[in-house]
Amino acid sequence: MDKFNVLTGAAAPLNMANVDTDKIIPARFLKTIKRTGLGKDLFSNLRYNEDGSEKPEFVLNQPKYRKAEILVAGENFGCGSSREHAPWALLDFGIRCVIAPSFADIFHGNCFKNGILPVVLPADACEQLMADAALGTNARLTVDLDRQVVVRPDGQEIHFEVDAFRKHCLLNGLDDIGLTLEHVVAIDTYEKNEPAWMPVIAGV
Amino acid sequence: MAASRTLFDKIWDAHVVDRMGDGTCVLYIDRHLVHEVTSPQAFEGLRLAGRKVRRVDATIAVVDHNIPTEDRRSGINEPESKLQIETLEKNVADFGVPYFPVLDDRQGIVHVIGPEQGISLPGMTIVCGDSHTSTHGAMGALAFGIGTSEVEHVLATQTLLQKPALNMLVRVDGAVGPGVTAKDIILAVIGEIGTAGGNGHVIEYAGEAIRALDMAGRMTVCNMSIEAGARAGLIAPDDVTFAYIKGRPYAPQGDDFAKAVDYWRTLPSDDGAHYDKIVVLDAASIIPQVSWGTSPEAVVPITGVVPDPASEADEAKRAQMQRMLDYMGLTAGQKLAGTKVDVVFIGSCTNSRIEDLRAAAAVAAGKHVADGVRALVVPGSGLIKKQAEVEGLDKIFLDAGFEWREAGCSMCLGMNPDKLTPGQRCASTSNRNFEGRQGPGGRTHLVSPAMAAAAAVTGVLTDVRELA
Numbered sequence: 001m002d003k004f005n006v007l008t009g010a011a012a013p014l015n016m017a018n019v020d021t022d023k024i025i026p027a028r029f030l031k032t033i034k035r036t037g038l039g040k041d042l043f044s045n046l047r048y049n050e051d052g053s054e055k056p057e058f059v060l061n062q063p064k065y066r067k068a069e070i071l072v073a074g075e076n077f078g079c080g081s082s083r084e085h086a087p088w089a090l091l092d093f094g095i096r097c098v099i100a101p102s103f104a105d106i107f108h109g110n111c112f113k114n115g116i117l118p119v120v121l122p123a124d125a126c127e128q129l130m131a132d133a134a135l136g137t138n139a140r141l142t143v144d145l146d147r148q149v150v151v152r153p154d155g156q157e158i159h160f161e162v163d164a165f166r167k168h169c170l171l172n173g174l175d176d177i178g179l180t181l182e183h184v185v186a187i188d189t190y191e192k193n194e195p196a197w198m199p200v201i202a203g204v
Numbered sequence: 205m206a207a208s209r210t211l212f213d214k215i216w217d218a219h220v221v222d223r224m225g226d227g228t229c230v231l232y233i234d235r236h237l238v239h240e241v242t243s244p245q246a247f248e249g250l251r252l253a254g255r256k257v258r259r260v261d262a263t264i265a266v267v268d269h270n271i272p273t274e275d276r277r278s279g280i281n282e283p284e285s286k287l288q289i290e291t292l293e294k295n296v297a298d299f300g301v302p303y304f305p306v307l308d309d310r311q312g313i314v315h316v317i318g319p320e321q322g323i324s325l326p327g328m329t330i331v332c333g334d335s336h337t338s339t340h341g342a343m344g345a346l347a348f349g350i351g352t353s354e355v356e357h358v359l360a361t362q363t364l365l366q367k368p369a370l371n372m373l374v375r376v377d378g379a380v381g382p383g384v385t386a387k388d389i390i391l392a393v394i395g396e397i398g399t400a401g402g403n404g405h406v407i408e409y410a411g412e413a414i415r416a417l418d419m420a421g422r423m424t425v426c427n428m429s430i431e432a433g434a435r436a437g438l439i440a441p442d443d444v445t446f447a448y449i450k451g452r453p454y455a456p457q458g459d460d461f462a463k464a465v466d467y468w469r470t471l472p473s474d475d476g477a478h479y480d481k482i483v484v485l486d487a488a489s490i491i492p493q494v495s496w497g498t499s500p501e502a503v504v505p506i507t508g509v510v511p512d513p514a515s516e517a518d519e520a521k522r523a524q525m526q527r528m529l530d531y532m533g534l535t536a537g538q539k540l541a542g543t544k545v546d547v548v549f550i551g552s553c554t555n556s557r558i559e560d561l562r563a564a565a566a567v568a569a570g571k572h573v574a575d576g577v578r579a580l581v582v583p584g585s586g587l588i589k590k591q592a593e594v595e596g597l598d599k600i601f602l603d604a605g606f607e608w609r610e611a612g613c614s615m616c617l618g619m620n621p622d623k624l625t626p627g628q629r630c631a632s633t634s635n636r637n638f639e640g641r642q643g644p645g646g647r648t649h650l651v652s653p654a655m656a657a658a659a660a661v662t663g664v665l666t667d668v669r670e671l672a
């Protein structure tokens with residue numbers, strides 16, 4: 001996983017609440033067996049007409065947001081399915097940070113596992129950033145994970161909270177599996193103490 | 205440790221392997237269910253790191269999302285679906301994971317077969333790379349959906365790194381009226397608390413109306429916890445649960461079963477246990493529900509009308525309502541009952557169990573699917589399909605003009621050939637009415653199996669209670 005420290009880039013405003021994972025990446029694109037290559041299908045139903053042509057009004061189709069690295073969105077972003085294809089598609093498009101008043105739990109966790117930082121900020125702060133983002137490429141935002149601030153184009157800093165463990169992993173690009181395997185003795189012990197009636201799945 | 209604990213607290217405490225300084229826990233996972241869509245990248249990750257599956261005897265794999273529900277003895281045509289299914293088959297063979305093959309009777313939707321086979325048991329932690337893993341909470345287990353990175357994590361370590369969720373109690377007091385089902389209860393709950401109402405929480409469902417449900421109904425309720433924003437839903441195990449489990453293939457047998465029941469009886473929440481949020485509903489006031497928008501919280505009673513965005517004070521919410529109405533092709537103030545449907549889908553991990561099929565068949569019996577309506581029945585597993593055929597339900601459906609299919613997810617998400625076409629309106633027993641969920645441009649109305657059958661035979665959204 002790539003490290004995340006300081007990100008400065010264009011932010012795209014997506015002023016919608018409850019952006020679900022079917023919107024982020026519709027089910028028909030889940031047939032891949034790879035993690036990469038989904039960027040072209042990100043927000044497919046919002047981004048393209050039925051004939052495959054682009055909908056010019058959709059935010060990521062506007063020239064100033066085609067290279068956006070930050071997304072500012074409405075509340076409950078990422079609700080719905082657990083598909084990790086949603087953060088994969090965002091990442092493959094080039095988005096490394098999503099800012100919203102709230103996120104759905106599974107999506108929120110999936111972001112951290114893919115080097116994407118989800119930033120939760122109060123609704124009024126998100127509105128300000130949405131307005132900044134609407135200014136396009138002239139208005140770049142900076143997201144500083146170490147200092148836990150979003151820096152607005154005018155230099156004003158907005159503080160955000162982030163889970164200390166997840167922050168540590170993201171700053172250092174740490175793989176959860178490796179960390180967990182440091183506890184392998186405890187896992188062995190746990191398994192030895194399982195009750196005898198506990199069945200196993202065998203002889204299928 | 206607090207003296208009084210909830211069901212969730214007890215299961216959590218029993219599975220903590222280790223604690224890190226900041227409260228993150230290494231949580232042991234008892235059962236891992238694997239399907240074709242969210243696992244290929246996880247197995248690939250194991251391969252790249254030279255890791256094995258830690259506990260193949262706690263893991264079970266099946267294909268469900270992609271698979272055609274027509275005759276599949278001749279193989280799968282769609283090349284990408286085929287590749288994904290073959291990839292799973294190769295992965296389970298390489299890593300030694302138990303697997304129910306495509307043509308096995310035990311194949312079915314992952315959340316249907318777990319309980320059906322006795323794989324999902326009370327007090328367990330159960331995960332799957334699918335958000336509707338919450339379904340298994342009906343057994344009194346802590347069951348939740350995970351992403352593919354976590355699938356890999358569980359395969360490699362049989363644990364997850366987690367922090368405990370908050371406790372939420374949803375109590376449904378009293379008894380529901382005739383024609384009101386588990387599906388209507390959960391849709392009413394989501395309508396009440398909203399799609400983000402359970403974020404950060406695990407919901408425990410309790411109260412007389414929940415206790416009165418059979419296991420199929422409890423699974424329907426827990427299934428849609430995720431639509432209320434909660435990663436997991438739970439119902440305390442009781443005699444109904446134990447009777448359901450007894451004798452199932454992978455459940456404890458004989459003396460072990462008795463020992464297990466002794467343990468399971470200690471699981472229900474203690475008196476005075478603390479909940480961070482409590483919501484109470486009156487069962488008697490619940491009327492059969494139907495969704496009108498593209499979010500599962502956008503529900504009204506079938507006797508109601510499409511709400512008016514003008515009456516919404518919040519500007520963003522007003523705009524969202526208008527967008528939903530435009531997408532759904534509905535106008536404010538329009539009555540839901542009488543709205544014409546093109547397709548009826550009876551199936552999905554929410555409502556494809558034998559009890560659901562019986563309820564739909566009871567409505568369809570002796571009637572015929574309305575002209576111009578396509579109606580599908582897709583059982584949740586091969587075994588359910590067989591059971592239905594023993595009971596003659598297939599004949600009832602076929603005589604009434606329904607299609608009778610093989611088990612799978614089917615039109616719940618339209619990954620296989622069963623899809624809506626743009627503008628088609630569907631009464632569906634599934635769980636999500638998101639834009640394009642059942643096919644691009646498709647319009648979904650979430651309802652119970654009985655309501656879906658009523659829509660099929662009348663051709664319009666119908667209050668099943670008024671159908672003679």
Ligand code: SF4
Nearest residue numbers: 336552553613616617
């Ligand atoms: S039936 Fe639908 S909701 Fe359930 S697992 Fe399949 S796709 Fe997901």
